[in-house]
Amino acid sequence: MTNFNHQEVELLSELIFALEMSQGDFRLFLARCNNLTQRDRLIQQLQASFSGDLAQLQLDESVRELYATIGQQLGDQQPDAFMVWGLESVKDVDKLLVSMSLVLDEFRKNFHFPILLWIDAEVSRKFIRLIPDFENRASLTVFETPTQELIDFIQNTSESVYQKVLESGEGIFLEHTALGVGEFVYQELLDAQQQLANRGIRLEAELEAGLEFVLGRTADNLEETAFDHYQRCLELWKRLNNQLRVAHTYYYFGFWCRSYEIRHPEDKNMLCSLACLYYQQSIEGFEVINRPDLVAKFINAWGEVLHRLERWDELENVAKRAIELHQTYSYPFREAFAYGLIAEVELAKKQYKQAHKFAQKALKIINITLASASNFSSKNEQINLDWERYYHQGKYLFYLAKAEKKLGEIKACIATFEQAKDTTKPEYNPEFYIDILTGLREIYSQEKEYLKAFNVKQ
CATH class of the missing domain: 1.25.40.10 (Tetratricopeptide repeat domain)
Known part of the structure; x- marks a missing residue:
């Protein structure tokens, strides 16, 4: 198992062994992993290493019942094991979990094979709170992400997103796919930050500033959470005297104001005035460091808000x-x-x-x-x-x-x-x-x- 640490190899081997030993009986296994990249790597290795017939299901956001969905996929088939992932993407995951509890006996009577569910920390908490009867019967394996992998994830994501938004200038809002990140990257980054904090690891100021910018950028710009991330980001870049990043962050303050206005039209004039100020500070910041190319990329946003005012x-x-x-x-x-x-x-x-x-x-x-x-x-x-x-x-x-x-x-x-x-x-x-x-x-x-x-x- 290349690119796996010793602990991952042991845990995955134990999980595969338990699945193979449970063939012919219904048994629930939970594999908790917060990092989607790590999870996908583990899934690929499990697929390659499992010796029997492993049926698989990736859930989409519209799934409402797990039992019925598995049944529809299998029909009369009884595989050696069944693996499910994507619970974190289900829109109404609470309802899906509760529905599992209501048909616990149906799982036992009709599925004569072990089921492995990949979950994250949030879904794990929901299991305990919403369906303790299922959770008590499950075997849980926790895959911790190595510290350096968490740091690398934050570093690589922060740099990649920053370069894409800097290149795009004041153009249209880039969705997750255009940014080259997954739909749940905001929560993944928060989880990575929290895991490092729990281990007593403090990020260097430059890395933390980059992280806060990406958290602001990938958060819902209609909410104040994004503004708080930008505020922390700006404080750090100012402390580091990185005028380029300060100027760019000011632009995103203005962008946030324009987005926030959608839900607060009664504050239109105040928010537009704030956006105008932030855009002006951004452009003046780019001018101070002699970056007319970036002035060109971002100046139209200032003009557009002056027009609205x-x-x-x-x-x-x-x-x-x-x-x-x-x-x-x-x-x-x-x-x-x-x-x-x-x-x-x-x-x-x-x-x-x-x-x-x-x-x-x-x-x-x-x-x-x-x-x-x-x-x-x-x-x-x-x-x-x-x-x-x-x-x-x-x-x-x-x-x-x-x-x-x-x-x-x-x-x-x-x-x-x-x-x-x-x-x-x-x-x-x-x-x-x-x-x-x-x-x-x-x-x-x-x-x-x-x-x-x-x-x-x-």
Whole structure:
């Protein structure tokens, strides 16, 4: 068993022996392992080492009853042993565990083979609390993760996630798959941190700061927990005088404020103002360490929140700086976004010809870039392209239509509004889609009144 420590080898060998000796009888075995990478490695070794017919089941989040699910998979078959993993991913695991207790006799009567369940510490606690009758009959094997493996897991995950979010800039929110981590990495990292603390191991400040950043990034950004992780992260990076990481953390403070606003719309102005401050501190931090490439990657978020706050003069300065940077570093989609911001500034200042010009500029850039990017095939690239195609493109059309309306170009305005409606997918931003429909309804009403007045004069 290569890559296994002595304790793991002994425990796994004992577990395999117990499973093989229990063939022909129902018996429940629990294998507790908090680290999914370690668990997967152990499962692979068990699969390779078990001498009999080992049936297997990986649960998905929708499973509600274990007994029925096993029965459906096996039919009339009676394997030598049955192995189950994925309990931590089940949405209503409490209900699943309780249902097991209700059919304990059915397990004993109909399953004449041992069942091995892989669980983590949280599911283990639920076993004790919810179904002690099952837990008392089970044989538990605990696989502790070696200290260095826990440290390496934290180190590798922290560095990998940080590099991905730094490369992405202020683009769309990266899901777990795009970050290259599992869905439950937040809990895995917390468990690793707690296991090390229980062993009296204190992380070095740099590693702890990296961990806190990833915990903030992988936590629910709609909750205050993420903010607390960023706060601890910022304190540590400041203490270490790492200005790059400080600047990047400030950006994610702003990002958190924008996300938190979703559940707290009553605090919109306060949260937007805070986000604006954090974004400004982030950009100024990148400038202090002479990283204009990172200023270019993150500056649009500052401009977007200035737009929401209707701080037009500040927005104009930020957007113009952004355009220069995007041209320097060849970020056409970001450049188009900045031109869209300036179009909004000109609309607010009632400079409709200028607004028309900048909206057209944004559309020209995005159309050319989308056309040249049509052959991109990676999943992450496709997600970004979809946002540009089905949301941002519609925004620039919307700005153009508003300028055309004010310039009295009614037919052109209607056509542009219709194009914006057809281009935009409402799921990307429901509020913006409603704005398009409202603008379209108003221009149709205006056209109707114009034609009515024209006919009266005739």
